[in-house]
Structures are given as structure tokens and as C-alpha cells.
Amino acid sequence: xxxVRVLVGTRKGAFVLTSDERRQxxxxxxxxxxxxxxxxxxxxxxxxxxxxxxxxxGWFGQVIQRSDDGGASWAPVGxxxxxxxxxxxxxxxDGTPHPWEFARVWHLEPSxxxxxxxxxxxxxxxxxxxxxxxxxWSELSGLREHGSGPHWQPGAGGMCLxxxxxxxxxxxxxxxxxxxxxAFRSDDAGSSWTAINKGLxxxxxxxxxxxxxxxxxxxxxxxxxxxxxxxxxxxxxxRSDDAGGSWYDVGDGLPSDFGxxxxxxxxxxxxxxxxxxxxxxVHVPPDGRLRVYRSRTGGGEWEPLxxxxxxxxxxxxxxxxxxxxxxxxxxxxxxxxxxxQVYGSPDGGDSWAPxxxxxxxxxxVEAQTLP
Amino acid sequence: MTxxxxxxxxxxxAGVDGEVVLGHxxxxxxxxDALEAAYPGLRGCVRDPATGRRRAFVRFFACREDLSHVSxxxxxxxxxxxxxxxxLVVGAMAGG
Numbered sequence: 001x002x003x004v005r006v007l008v009g010t011r012k013g014a015f016v017l018t019s020d021e022r023r024q025x026x027x028x029x030x031x032x033x034x035x036x037x038x039x040x041x042x043x044x045x046x047x048x049x050x051x052x053x054x055x056x057x058g059w060f061g062q063v064i065q066r067s068d069d070g071g072a073s074w075a076p077v078g079x080x081x082x083x084x085x086x087x088x089x090x091x092x093x094d095g096t097p098h099p100w101e102f103a104r105v106w107h108l109e110p111s112x113x114x115x116x117x118x119x120x121x122x123x124x125x126x127x128x129x130x131x132x133x134x135x136x137w138s139e140l141s142g143l144r145e146h147g148s149g150p151h152w153q154p155g156a157g158g159m160c161l162x163x164x165x166x167x168x169x170x171x172x173x174x175x176x177x178x179x180x181x182x183a184f185r186s187d188d189a190g191s192s193w194t195a196i197n198k199g200l201x202x203x204x205x206x207x208x209x210x211x212x213x214x215x216x217x218x219x220x221x222x223x224x225x226x227x228x229x230x231x232x233x234x235x236x237x238x239r240s241d242d243a244g245g246s247w248y249d250v251g252d253g254l255p256s257d258f259g260x261x262x263x264x265x266x267x268x269x270x271x272x273x274x275x276x277x278x279x280x281x282v283h284v285p286p287d288g289r290l291r292v293y294r295s296r297t298g299g300g301e302w303e304p305l306x307x308x309x310x311x312x313x314x315x316x317x318x319x320x321x322x323x324x325x326x327x328x329x330x331x332x333x334x335x336x337x338x339x340x341q342v343y344g345s346p347d348g349g350d351s352w353a354p355x356x357x358x359x360x361x362x363x364x365v366e367a368q369t370l371p
Numbered sequence: 372m373t374x375x376x377x378x379x380x381x382x383x384x385a386g387v388d389g390e391v392v393l394g395h396x397x398x399x400x401x402x403x404d405a406l407e408a409a410y411p412g413l414r415g416c417v418r419d420p421a422t423g424r425r426r427a428f429v430r431f432f433a434c435r436e437d438l439s440h441v442s443x444x445x446x447x448x449x450x451x452x453x454x455x456x457x458x459l460v461v462g463a464m465a466g467g
Binding site: 036062080 | 378379380383384411412415416417419420421426428429463
């Protein structure tokens with residue numbers, strides 16, 4: 001029987017939630033790596049038993065863990081993320097030059113075809129890649145060495161590369177997003193990069209056509225339509241139909257177009273999910289009601305999804321990597337909150353139920369669809 | 372031999388209980404070299420791999436002395452080098 005494995009990274013460890021295709025009864029394992037911050041856990045599309053976890057902490061630095069048995073056991077692999085050459089400087093919060101310093105891995109994006117190949121997005125922003133199962137990591141330094149690099153600045157969470165989207169058939173095409181630089185596209189497997197921020201407008205940037213400086217929070221793509229990208233920016237929900245060549249706003253109708261995650265339905269490329277948050281100053285849901293919003297029109301028209309989600313006294317956040325979809329016939333949607341709840345919907349968002357309620361603050365959620 | 376007492380998270384990461392016993396090491400740098408060679412999962416956890424410097428929230432103690440600021444090339448106390456006393460790797464008390 002088909003099933004789902006939901007991989008949850010939290011402030012104090014990782015958890016693996018497993019269910020059959022009904023998604024009513026869940027088995028919970030964890031905490032794995034108890035006490036460590038787990039920014040991201042993601043499985044290989046090419047081998048679902050191979051799972052990667054980014055484990056870090058202020059005391060002992062960065063560790064990368066790999067499981068080859070679906071999360072039952074783990075072993076550390078290589079963790080040396082050395083920038084290529086002399087990394088130079090970016091801008092600090094006050095506008096002064098600041099040396100590039102590795103802090104942690106925010107996002108791990110396994111190859112669609114090779115279980116030994118993974119891209120890693122790190123803070124300070126850069127893209128790394130392993131092709132040997134995580135034993136060694138090499139920087140794809142063309143991104144950091146993009147001419148705009150010295151002008152990149154950190155967002156409040158640090159200058160992190162948090163989004164990596166791989167084209168489903170063209171291995172050369174990669175999209176990334178960096179807070180608070182913006183979005184970038186490579187057409188040569190990461191050797192060179194183009195800033196793809198035309199049409200983004202960000203409060204506080206005097207130049208409306210600024211190439212960089214945009215605080216992109218997350219991006220999503222449906223594999224059947226890889227030129228269409230959806231973006232949750234600091235403010236604004238945006239869409240591009242030309243692989244990032246230009247963007248337009250599709251956030252009208254939301255109670256707030258500030259938020260962190262964005263995702264696309266597994267089988268409906270025009271069905272998009274966001275979680276509106278009150279504002280950049282108040283990181284809680286509007287009116288104390290946790291509502292996932294769904295658009296069935298690729299943005300522009302949105303409906304609140306509330307059935308089973310708390311509709312009073314709810315003041316949690318859903319962080320940028322804490323929403324995911326599975327690929328079962330009836331698409332499942334999952335969100336994890338900073339209050340430690342993971343909510344799941346087995347019917348595309350129509351109804352929700354908590355899978356777990358009392359985890360540490362959730363940093364990331366990914367879903368694996370199992371055969 | 373050199374005895375090293377690791378903090379909880381590094382024992383877990385290395386998959387060990389209690390003290391670890393390494394070959395002869397006379398300096399802090401040699402101890403960390405031997406530790407990382409014996410337990411590759413600990414590489415970068417005690418010292419920054421880019422700079423080689425002790426991580427800010429890691430401290431070293433032995434023989435009731437704080438050795439956190441000694442040079443990696445300075446000789447450790449004889450009791451540590453002989454294995455009579457362990458080198459303590461301590462995670463600083465900070466955070467939540």
C-alpha cells in the first residue's frame with residue numbers, strides 16, 4: 001500500500017511521521033539528533049530511503065546526516081563547506097562590507113535522478129554540491145561571484161540561500177533564492193547565474209528596478225510547467241511565466257500578502273498554497289486564525305482553508321520551508337508551525353487535522369510519497 | 372595515550388559512551404587532530420574547519436586549569452600527556 005513519510009526539522013531535533021495512504025493514523029519517530037537545530041530534512045526522489053538532514057547548533061557547528069534506510073538510522077557525512085577562493089565581502093546590516101562567513105546549511109535539495117548528488121543552500125549565501133553521497137562538498141561559486149554579490153545584504157534571519165528548484169528535465173537549469181538578495185537562475189548547472197528580479201518591488205529600495213536587494217522568502221514550481229514560478233516575497237505573492245524573466249503580483253484577495261512558505265498542488269499546476277501572516281512586524285496569523293489560503297487559478301483569487309485549523313487564539317508562524325505536498329492521488333498538504341504542531345490535509349487542503357501537537361518549533365516540513 | 376571527555380552532543384555524534392582514548396598527543400592541536408581522525412563525524416565541531424580556531428562556545432579544561440586560550444601548539448600538562456588526567460571538552464553554558 002502506498003504511503004507518506006513526512007520529514008520534520010525542528011529547533012531541537014528531527015522527526016519522521018509515517019502513514020499509509022489514508023493519512024489518518026501516523027507513526028511518529030524521533031527526536032533524531034535531539035537538542036540540535038535541524039533546519040531541513042529531505043529525501044532523494046531517486047531513492048526514497050536516502051534522506052538528508054542539516055544538523056547545526058551554536059556550539060558545535062554544522063553536521064550533515066544521511067540515512068540510507070528511510071530514517072531508521074543515520075550517519076554523519078562530510079561537513080566542510082569551504083568557499084571557493086577568497087570569498088570577499090557582502091554588505092552588513094549597516095551597509096558596511098562584511099566578510100563572507102559560513103554559518104549553516106538552510107536547505108538540501110537532492111538530485112531528481114542521482115541519489116549521491118545534492119545541492120546545499122547555505123548562510124552566508126552560497127550554493128554547494130556533492131556528487132559523492134555527501135563525503136565532499138564543492139561550491140558553485142559562480143553564484144556568490146555574481147557581480148551583485150558585494151551588494152547583497154542579510155535579512156533578519158541571516159543572509160541565507162533557502163530555496164533551490166531543479167528543472168524536471170533540463171539538468172542545467174536551477175533556480176535559487178536568497179534573503180535578502182533575490183532570485184537567481186542558472187542555465188549551465190550552476191556555473192553562471194542571472195538575477196531574475198524584474199518586476200519585484202520592495203519597500204525601502206529606492207530604485208524600483210533594483211537588480212538585487214529583494215527579500216524573497218520562498219519559491220515553488222510545478223514540474224509539469226517549469227517556466228511558471230510562484231514566489232512568496234517578504235511582502236507580495238508573485239508569479240512569473242517566463243522562468244523568472246519578469247514577475248507580476250498575484251496576491252490580491254489575501255488578508256495579508258506577507259508570509260513565508262509557498263507551494264503548488266502535486267497534480268494541479270494552478271493550485272497554489274500560502275499562509276498569510278499579519279505583517280513583517282507581527283509574525284502571527286491575522287486575527288489569531290491559522291488559515292492556509294488556496295488559489296485554484298494560479299494566484300489572484302484565493303480561498304481560506306480553515307476546516308480543522310485553529311480559528312481562535314492561534315499565534316504561531318509557519319516558516320519558509322515548513323509547508324509541503326505529497327503526490328498521492330488525493331494530494332496531501334502539510335504545514336508545521338513555530339508552536340510545534342504539524343497539520344496535515346489528505347484532501348488538498350479541504351480538511352486538516354494535527355498529526356503532532358507538541359514538537360519543538362518546526363523549521364521545515366517535507367513529504368515523501370512512498371510506493 | 373590521551374583521554375578525552377566529550378560533552379553530551381559530541382559523544383552522541385561520535386557514538387561513544389564515557390571517555391574516548393586516543394593515541395599519544397602532546398598538544399591541543401594534536402589531540403583535536405587525533406580526535407577528528409578517530410571520529411570523522413566530529414570534524415569541524417570542536418574547531419572551525421575554515422579557520423582552525425576553537426569554536427566560540429567550546430572550552431578546554433584539564434588539571435583544574437582552563438586551557439581554552441592556550442596555543443594549539445603548546446604542550447599540554449604532563450598528567451594529560453601521560454593519560455593520568457583527561458582533557459575535558461566542554462560546551463559553554465549558553466543559549467536555551
